[in-house]
């Protein structure tokens with residue numbers, strides 16, 4: 001589904017990512033972790049077209065995306081949800097969901113069904129469907145941002161730090177929502193600092209260090225691998 005081959009990207013002449021490769025299949029969740037400043041967000045932005053890679057390939061179902069405008073990449077079925085819940089503050093919850101589906105064109109029945117699914121998972125959004133997004137709490141805005149992406153029904157979802165600005169207790173329900181979503185056939189990439197909480201919901205994990213892939217492993221082996229990596233570094 002999504003394949004990244006030997007990607008290099010940065011800001012102006014400052015290189016950040018170096019030779020990063022990854023792949024995510026339909027129905028799979030890849031968790032990406034790493035220290036602050038390791039390059040995780042830059043990787044998400046480069047895949048989604050907001051930051052032009054200097055070298056390497058991004059393939060969606062075998063079709064190259066690198067060099068395409070972010071709008072065209074979104075139209076191809078790749079969606080980026082940024083940390084810090086970016087929603088339209090002056091629109092109602094429901095209208096935010098409509099904006100999410102705008103890129104999708106047509107099919108009102110599918111939109112209504114997707115909205116119902118979102119309301120089932122996050123009942124507070126149903127309760128507040130007429131409220132302005134600006135009046136939601138941070139956690140509710142994050143749910144709405146995910147809802148916006150969900151109604152667009154992308155093939156690939158990139159989710160940058162869903163826990164950002166959230167009370168810790170809100171992360172598991174959001175992760176479980178992402179897990180179910182992946183199981184319907186979407187390829188999901190989650191960038192997250194809270195590796196311990198997130199790993200049980202993911203299939204594979206990748207750690208980035210100073211712009212390079214440190215290692216990839218099964219998500220169930222991440223704890224052990226991180227322990228081993230720390231031990232190896234200590235010797």
Ligand SMILES: Nc1ncnc2c1ncn2[C@@H]1O[C@H](COP(=O)(O)OP(=O)(O)OP(=O)(O)O)[C@@H](O)[C@H]1O
Pocket residue numbers: 011014016034035036037038039040041042043
């Ligand atoms: N707009 C920018 N212009 C210049 N350099 C940037 C910009 N954004 C990020 N960087 C630099 O790129 C490097 C990687 O940052 P990035 O935000 O991708 O890391 P990250 O792993 O997502 O970290 P965090 O977890 O703190 O978000 C850092 O050295 C950062 O200072």
